[in-house]
Amino acid sequence: MRDVEIIAPNFKRRLSGVTSTIIQLIPYQVKLGVKIATLGPGLPAHLPRLRWTQLAGLWRPPIGHSHRIWHARRNNEMAFGLFLKRVLRMRLKLVFTSAAQRRHTGYTRWLIRQMDHVIATSTRSGSFLEVGHTVIQHGVDLELFHPPETAEDTIEATGLPGRYLVGCFGRVRHQKGTDLFVKAMIELLPKYPDWTAVISGRVTPEHAAFAEGLKSAIAAAGLVNRVVFLGEVPDIKVWYRRLTLYVAPSRNEGFGLTPLEAMASRTAVVASDAGAYAEMIEEGVNGSVVAGGDGNGLRRAIEPYLGDPERTILVGNTALAHVKENFDINREASALRAIYSKHTA
Incomplete structure (x- = not known):
């Protein structure tokens, strides 16, 4: 415990975008020499982790430092860190990363004001913060996601028809805009016989009727x-590599990693302006x-890519170079290390 300088809590068992960020980021932080450990459920065994019983060790600072960092990414993680620091008087500095693209509730704003340092994952998410903050955009693991x-x-390995694939990945629900993608495909695919569309993602029970409605519309269109x-x-990951075009039609999003994962796989992207998508893509x-929720705009944006596959492939090449230069996960890990160093010196 004395060697651990940074604690990254994960207080959600089900896989989410925040959890995925932690899973991908921490190995790169470790490679940079950051002495970090996770705390909580839903994380793979290969990550360094603490047991709940080890929290008593937080009364003693890490070797060579006066404080540890508690790096929260959710309200309950901020609140628990504040309890440890203010009530139990443990030697912690509290860091919070915000990806929200909306005005925070009064409770959340109060929690954020108690933090020692606040990070926004995009310029847009930072615009909703009422405190000073640092913008550190998420990066993508270029070893996992590659051409x-x-x-x-x-596409030949899939057994699907056509010469090119266009895909939409993520939970199948209204928020993610799956219906907008399906509607665009129903209108466009009859004109472009070389293309096939694939949709991947969990359908939870509360969204089963939504998914069945989409399948019925697809069947009705033949x-x-x-x-x-x-x-x-x-x-x-292999499905990103099989695509020629990826579509991210979310109506709202936190940050949203899927366009970066697609671009790292040398795949062109059409996305809404939800989350940080507009900060990833050079039009x-x-x-x-396109504007979030604009189904007609989405269809119009997709069509030129289906109509000119060779150009779409070239755009994918440009996307790969853009991600390598601007969104390598090592950049994110290095920027976070600088924040940690500032508060543990």
């Missing part, structure tokens, strides 16, 4: 073989951005 390398990374629901796949250079 096609083998025959397994091609496109069952060309708009395919994959469900939850064991490895989504017409490595993809296109």
Whole structure:
């Protein structure tokens, strides 16, 4: 415990965008020499972790420092860190990362004001904060997400019809705009027979009727073989590599990593302006951005990519170079290390 300088709590058992960020980021922080450990459920065994019984050790500072960092990403994690610091008088500095794209509740604003340092994941999320903050954008793991390398990374390996794949990944629900993607595909695919659409993601019970409605619309359009629901796949990374175009049609989002994962796989992207998508994409250079919830705008943005696959492939090449230069996860890990050093010196 005396060696642990940073604690990254994860107080949510189900996989979420925040949890995914922790899982991808911490190994790179460790490589940089950050002495960090997780706390909480829902995380893989390979990450360094603390047991709840070890929290008593927080009364003693880490070797060579006066404080530890408690890096929260959710309200309950902020509140628990504040309890440890203010009530139990443990030697902690509290850091919070905010990805929210909305005005915070009064309770959340109060919690944020108690933090020693606040980080926003995008300029847009920072605009909703009422305290000083540092913008550190998420990065993508370029070892996990990479361009096609083998025959397994091609549409031929899927057995699906056509020459090119366009995909939409994430939980199947209204918030994620899955219906906007399906509507666009129903209108566009009859005009572009070389393309097939794939949708991957969990359908929770409360959204089952929504998903069934989409499948019924696809069947009515006679496109069952060309708009395919994959469900939850064991490895989504290979599906990014199989795509020529990725669509992220969310109506609202926190940060949103999927466009970066697609671009790292050398795939062009059309996205809404939800989350930080508009800060990832240079319009017409490595993809296109449309207003969230604008189904007609989404269809119009997608069509030129379906109509000119060779250009779409070139845009994918540009997207890969853009991610390597601006969104390597090592950049995020290094920026966080600088924040930690400031508060543990």
